[in-house]
Amino acid sequence: MNKIKILMTYKNTEGLEKLLNHPQVQIDIKPKPDSEDFMNLIKGYDALLIRSEVRVIEQVINNADKLKVICRAGTGVDNVDIKSATKKGIIVMNVPGGNTISACEHTIGLILSMMRNIPQAHALLKSGIWDREKFIGSELQGKILGLLGLGRIGSEVARRMLSFGMRIIAYDPYVSEEYGRQIGVEIKSLDEVLCEADILSLHLPKTESTKNLLNKETFSKMKYGVRIVNCARGGIVNEQDLYEELKSGKIASAALDVFDKEPTTSSQLFELPNVVVTPHLGAATEEAQTKIANEVADMLIDYFFSGITRNAVNIPSCDLDTYKKMQPYVGLMEKLGSFQGQFVEGGVKEIDIEYIGDFHKLNSYILTASYIKKFLDCFVDIDLNLVNAPVIAKERGIKVVETKVSENKEFKETVSIKVITDKETTSILGTIFSEKNLRIVEIDNIYSDIEPVGYILSFSNTDKPGIVGKVGTLLGENGINIAKMFVARDKKGGRAMTFINVDSEIKKDVLDKISNMDGVTRVKFIKL
Numbered sequence: 001m002n003k004i005k006i007l008m009t010y011k012n013t014e015g016l017e018k019l020l021n022h023p024q025v026q027i028d029i030k031p032k033p034d035s036e037d038f039m040n041l042i043k044g045y046d047a048l049l050i051r052s053e054v055r056v057i058e059q060v061i062n063n064a065d066k067l068k069v070i071c072r073a074g075t076g077v078d079n080v081d082i083k084s085a086t087k088k089g090i091i092v093m094n095v096p097g098g099n100t101i102s103a104c105e106h107t108i109g110l111i112l113s114m115m116r117n118i119p120q121a122h123a124l125l126k127s128g129i130w131d132r133e134k135f136i137g138s139e140l141q142g143k144i145l146g147l148l149g150l151g152r153i154g155s156e157v158a159r160r161m162l163s164f165g166m167r168i169i170a171y172d173p174y175v176s177e178e179y180g181r182q183i184g185v186e187i188k189s190l191d192e193v194l195c196e197a198d199i200l201s202l203h204l205p206k207t208e209s210t211k212n213l214l215n216k217e218t219f220s221k222m223k224y225g226v227r228i229v230n231c232a233r234g235g236i237v238n239e240q241d242l243y244e245e246l247k248s249g250k251i252a253s254a255a256l257d258v259f260d261k262e263p264t265t266s267s268q269l270f271e272l273p274n275v276v277v278t279p280h281l282g283a284a285t286e287e288a289q290t291k292i293a294n295e296v297a298d299m300l301i302d303y304f305f306s307g308i309t310r311n312a313v314n315i316p317s318c319d320l321d322t323y324k325k326m327q328p329y330v331g332l333m334e335k336l337g338s339f340q341g342q343f344v345e346g347g348v349k350e351i352d353i354e355y356i357g358d359f360h361k362l363n364s365y366i367l368t369a370s371y372i373k374k375f376l377d378c379f380v381d382i383d384l385n386l387v388n389a390p391v392i393a394k395e396r397g398i399k400v401v402e403t404k405v406s407e408n409k410e411f412k413e414t415v416s417i418k419v420i421t422d423k424e425t426t427s428i429l430g431t432i433f434s435e436k437n438l439r440i441v442e443i444d445n446i447y448s449d450i451e452p453v454g455y456i457l458s459f460s461n462t463d464k465p466g467i468v469g470k471v472g473t474l475l476g477e478n479g480i481n482i483a484k485m486f487v488a489r490d491k492k493g494g495r496a497m498t499f500i501n502v503d504s505e506i507k508k509d510v511l512d513k514i515s516n517m518d519g520v521t522r523v524k525f526i527k528l
């Protein structure tokens with residue numbers, strides 16, 4: 001087996017020992033490549049391991065020829081073009097939570113530094129000046145701390161700041177009032193938080209909708225003398241507008257760990273006495289880095305050597321136990337996808353998947369994506385996987401509808417799949433008898449017992465004597481052994497469909513002969 005090649009764009013390898021010492025892994029460290037180098041470097045690598053020092057833009061992703069995973073050793077994935085990665089079938093993983101406490105403690109350090117002018121006083125005293133008048137600070141007790149984002153870091157900041165005697169309010173559209181109550185935080189609207197906070201601290205991701213969230217207009221809603229803390233991401237606060245409000249005194253002070261462009265050593269904000277800055281140090285503790293590196297090593301080893309995807313941000317992933325439990329179901333969905341991909345006729349418009357009974361409790365993204373991957377594999381020439389298959393289906397105008405019903409029919413767990421094309425609508429019902437015993441138990445609403453494995457000859461005919469016999473004789477004459485056979489029919493003398501599991505491939509001339517038999521239509525040779 002060829003070694004798994006990993007390109008790492010930062011230097012610190014502490015905590016990555018499991019990966020570094022793995023006999024089938026090669027790690028090449030190329031710290032902070034510029035964008036030109038990066039585009040060439042990426043070729044030939046199976047995985048990319050980054051922090052926030054590089055931007056993984058569309059051109060880098062398009063230049064990658066083997067890349068399967070982009071792993072962000074940290075939380076924020078705003079430096080990765082996730083849309084382009086997804087389209088190319090590349091999994092983007094992050095390590096959420098590993099640096100929560102470090103980022104939380106750094107935020108609190110920034111708040112205290114800002115309120116008591118600690119860095120400014122420190123610098124002045126070290127330059128030989130003892131000045132107590134200049135650095136009159138403010139207490140935290142009794143003040144209102146407004147949090148934008150009440151996820152992992154926001155919540156930890158809230159818990160700790162309560163002990164300073166602060167009142168905590170927060171805006172987070174995805175968090176319930178009940179959760180807020182449990183941790184002592186009042187959940188409010190964005191405008192309420194902007195209007196009421198004495199200190200506003202940011203703990204939300206940078207996305208298209210949060211970029212420039214704090215700007216001239218939102219600053220105008222705030223109290224005179226408000227203080228701003230950003231330990232989340234640069235660009236959520238408009239730096240030019242912040243500069244002007246700090247100069248005017250509307251904003252009393254700011255503490256910033258992150259900047260629009262990083263690294264940066266010159267900014268007009270650095271010239272202001274009421275601004276405290278650090279160079280993106282939120283996660284820079286030994287504990288956080290080791291925790292994250294250990295997790296990165298486990299995640300990449302699990303992915304490449306056990307096929308387990310964890311912490312993916314562009315597909316829902318699952319833990320090891322769930323992954324194992326899902327395997328037979330994934331197997332069934334793959335077989336059904338491949339079966340229908342070869343069985344249906346016409347341009348595909350819609351695929352309706354209904355998970356029934358116990359099936360509905362499983363991770364349906366993985367099941368549906370497994371089906372679509374195998375379905376599309378029958379007619380598109382793209383390297384498909386669970387990440388890009390749903391995207392490619394959408395791009396080709398195929399609508400995928402997923403529903404779940406808890407009550408089962410005859411079988412404990414079934415999946416019903418209807419494919420609508422511009423020529424026909426066909427449906428199948430699949431189930432699992434045991435891990436290796438998969439079945440199609442209905443086809444076009446007619447009871448069936450088809451084992452979706454190996455080679456299947458399928459043909460439709462009017463239900464009359466002799467046809468199946470003739471096909472059997474022809475197969476025998478051509479040395480093709482029949483393993484199993486099922487004839488499904490809607491009614492006596494009505495429409496019949498025959499499915500024959502055979503032991504070897506059937507040549508085109510034999511299939512043509514079957515097609516030409518009187519009463520036979522729709523001959524398909526399905527390879528599973």
Ligand code: NAD
Nearest residue numbers: 076103149150151152153172174203204205231232282283
């Ligand atoms: P998280 O995902 O646990 O929490 C983010 C919260 O923001 C979520 O609860 C989410 O609901 C909320 N949110 C999303 N959109 C929002 C919006 N428009 N308005 C209000 N809330 C919104 O993430 P986290 O681990 O707490 O990290 C928070 C931020 O801190 C991220 O941007 C992360 O990249 C950054 N971070 C920075 C450092 C550092 O070194 N400075 C370290 C770690 C994390």
Ligand code: MLT
Nearest residue numbers: 051052074075076099283
């Ligand atoms: C993160 O998002 O995890 C932090 O910003 C930490 C980092 O980039 O090092």
